[in-house]
Amino acid sequence: MDNEKNKTVIKTFDLNKVYGEEVKTHALRDVNIEIDQKTFCAIIGQSGSGKSTLLNMIGALDKPSSGYIEIDSIRTDKMNRNELSNLRNKKIGFIFQFHYLLPEFSVIENVLMPYRIGYKKVSKDILNFADELLDEVELLNRKKDNIKKLSGGQQQRVAIVRALLNKPKIILADEPTGNLDSRNTEIIYKLMRRFNNKFGITFVIVTHDKNIAQMTDRIIEIKDGKVNMDVTVDKYVA
Amino acid sequence: MGLALQIAWRFLKESKKQTILIIIGIAVGVTVQIFIGLLITGLQESLVDSTVGNSSQITVVPKEVGGYIFNFEEIMQELENNDEVKNVSYVLEAPSFANLGGSQISVFFRGFDLEKSEGIYGFKEKLIEGDLPITEDEILIGKDLAERYGLKTDDTFQIAVPPIVFVNRDLKISGIFDLKNAALNDSWIISNIGAVRKATGKAGVISKIEMQVDEVFNADEIAANLNIDNDNIIIENWKDQNEELLSALNGQTVSSLLIQVFVIASLAITISSILAISVMNKYRQVGILKAMGLDSRKSFQIFLFQGLLLGLVGSILGVILGVGLLFSFTTFVTNPDGSSVIPISFDPLFLVLSIVIATTSASVASVIPSRKASKLDPVEVIKNG
Numbered sequence: 001m002d003n004e005k006n007k008t009v010i011k012t013f014d015l016n017k018v019y020g021e022e023v024k025t026h027a028l029r030d031v032n033i034e035i036d037q038k039t040f041c042a043i044i045g046q047s048g049s050g051k052s053t054l055l056n057m058i059g060a061l062d063k064p065s066s067g068y069i070e071i072d073s074i075r076t077d078k079m080n081r082n083e084l085s086n087l088r089n090k091k092i093g094f095i096f097q098f099h100y101l102l103p104e105f106s107v108i109e110n111v112l113m114p115y116r117i118g119y120k121k122v123s124k125d126i127l128n129f130a131d132e133l134l135d136e137v138e139l140l141n142r143k144k145d146n147i148k149k150l151s152g153g154q155q156q157r158v159a160i161v162r163a164l165l166n167k168p169k170i171i172l173a174d175e176p177t178g179n180l181d182s183r184n185t186e187i188i189y190k191l192m193r194r195f196n197n198k199f200g201i202t203f204v205i206v207t208h209d210k211n212i213a214q215m216t217d218r219i220i221e222i223k224d225g226k227v228n229m230d231v232t233v234d235k236y237v238a
Numbered sequence: 239m240g241l242a243l244q245i246a247w248r249f250l251k252e253s254k255k256q257t258i259l260i261i262i263g264i265a266v267g268v269t270v271q272i273f274i275g276l277l278i279t280g281l282q283e284s285l286v287d288s289t290v291g292n293s294s295q296i297t298v299v300p301k302e303v304g305g306y307i308f309n310f311e312e313i314m315q316e317l318e319n320n321d322e323v324k325n326v327s328y329v330l331e332a333p334s335f336a337n338l339g340g341s342q343i344s345v346f347f348r349g350f351d352l353e354k355s356e357g358i359y360g361f362k363e364k365l366i367e368g369d370l371p372i373t374e375d376e377i378l379i380g381k382d383l384a385e386r387y388g389l390k391t392d393d394t395f396q397i398a399v400p401p402i403v404f405v406n407r408d409l410k411i412s413g414i415f416d417l418k419n420a421a422l423n424d425s426w427i428i429s430n431i432g433a434v435r436k437a438t439g440k441a442g443v444i445s446k447i448e449m450q451v452d453e454v455f456n457a458d459e460i461a462a463n464l465n466i467d468n469d470n471i472i473i474e475n476w477k478d479q480n481e482e483l484l485s486a487l488n489g490q491t492v493s494s495l496l497i498q499v500f501v502i503a504s505l506a507i508t509i510s511s512i513l514a515i516s517v518m519n520k521y522r523q524v525g526i527l528k529a530m531g532l533d534s535r536k537s538f539q540i541f542l543f544q545g546l547l548l549g550l551v552g553s554i555l556g557v558i559l560g561v562g563l564l565f566s567f568t569t570f571v572t573n574p575d576g577s578s579v580i581p582i583s584f585d586p587l588f589l590v591l592s593i594v595i596a597t598t599s600a601s602v603a604s605v606i607p608s609r610k611a612s613k614l615d616p617v618e619v620i621k622n623g
Binding site for chain 2: 052056059061062081082085086087088089090094096100101102103104105113114116117118120162174
């Protein structure tokens with residue numbers, strides 16, 4: 001393990017999330033996890049266990065009721081809305097179950113969107129990088145097509161490329177294959193793995209599919225809002 | 239700004255039917271506003287023109303009723319050097335009696351410097367027969383007087399100017415005018431000033447100095463600013479003498495403005511509510527964009543630009559439709575002689591102002607939905623799909 005790999009990019013401190021005012025639902029209870037750079041890990045758990053809530057909090061989309069998170073050694077609870085937007089744009093990439101691409105734009109426009117949000121002018125290097133990534137997911141020839149013309153698997157591949165474009169430190173994937181058949185699931189998983197190796201990006205994948213989880217390096221199980229298990233995959237017992 | 243504008247444009251392009259509907263809505267509103275605005279302006283201009291267009295708008299008269307202005311050349315020179323007034327001319331007039339049809343008819347004998355007064359009255363154009371008088375024995379009479387006494391060019395008659403009971407001098411009709419005003423056509427006898435001097439024996443004086451201004455509605459201010467160093471004169475202007483007309487015009491302006499304001503206000507409310515629906519429709523996209531790091535300001539701008547684009551395109555279309563409608567109105571709604579019922583004046587400034595107001599209203603109307611978009615929490619979209 002080199003130094004870079006040892007660097008912690010995600011760290012949560014006594015994370016709690018309570019929903020509701022009168023009837024309180026504890027979605028997360030004192031969650032403390034650390035995830036290092038280049039990790040390829042899965043967060044698993046039953047539906048309603050709090051795994052997506054945890055992912056949304058790591059992604060600075062949601063705020064904890066108490067506790068805090070450090071992304072790349074910076075506390076997110078001290079940031080204002082614009083700083084959080086900037087953090088999401090530069091350091092985090094998202095892949096969701098329902099690809100969440102913009103139907104008004106073409107493949108390449110969707111891919112370039114995070115870059116345009118963060119850096120405004122698109123350089124030639126970025127265009128080449130986008131082409132290179134699209135080529136890797138075998139969609140370069142479809143780059144000018146509208147997103148609606150693509151199949152579900154292809155759309156999810158575009159979503160992966162979009163998440164990668166700003167070269168984030170972390171990619172958070174919430175059930176990225178939840179809506180795909182087994183063939184496309186495998187393609188998506190392999191792509192994520194490839195980009196994890198190639199760019200050293202930390203992948204945190206929320207899934208309820210234990211087969212997918214077993215293909216990662218580390219498995220964190222959330223149960224009733226608590227970390228029930230946090231093990232390397234070789235020690236995981238389903 | 240570029241990205242927000244591009245996203246706004248794409249959102250509009252993608253929801254074609256909705257976009258076209260909003261644009262038509264704005265265009266119809268602006269069409270009505272332009273139509274009413276230009277129609278009322280045209281009506282007023284036509285009314286003002288027919289009331290004071292061919293008459294003196296500022297008149298210098300002697301203080302004493304029926305008196306005369308002495309040293310008028312000095313005043314004339316001063317006025318002719320003033321940029322705010324135009325068509326400065328003078329007149330010597332005398333209430334007289336014309337010996338016609340065996341009786342003494344009351345007439346108004348007016349002697350002009352016909353060249354100078356042409357700017358105000360346009361006598362040449364108003365001649366329906368004959369020519370302008372050249373000698374001091376030639377006169378013009380009005381159409382109605384000519385018809386009443388069967389007079390025609392080259393006929394002669396005599397005029398008596400009180401207190402001289404009778405001038406035994408034949409005046410020849412050199413032409414007949416039609417000032418489109420029965421009272422004037424029936425009573426005015428027009429000639430050059432020499433003819434009236436000869437009849438009255440008044441040399442070196444005049445009765446009035448008449449003039450017009452470029453800005454008709456500023457006639458009172460211009461009149462007040464005329465510095466004429468003469469204690470024996472009064473300066474009158476058409477506005478002071480036509481208060482009723484002015485108050486009617488003002489009433490018309492206010493009601494026209496009110497209608498326009500209400501049209502624009504209803505447009506703004508419509509745009510605001512439609513854009514609010516549009517934000518709802520694009521709820522998901524805005525949430526995704528915000529999740530990817532789009533800040534609140536840009537999210538706000540997307541819908542603000544939508545309002546701006548809709549307002550701009552809709553109002554330009556509205557101006558084109560409004561002007562087109564007015565053209566057809568002036569072309570197809572005509573008097574029996576083929577002239578337009580209302581001569582419309584196309585004021586480019588009014589058209590540009592209408593576009594600016596409608597676009598601004600549309601942008602302002604989009605502020606509420608834009609704020610909604612800027613406050614949208616991306617996690618709501620991510621959670622709820």
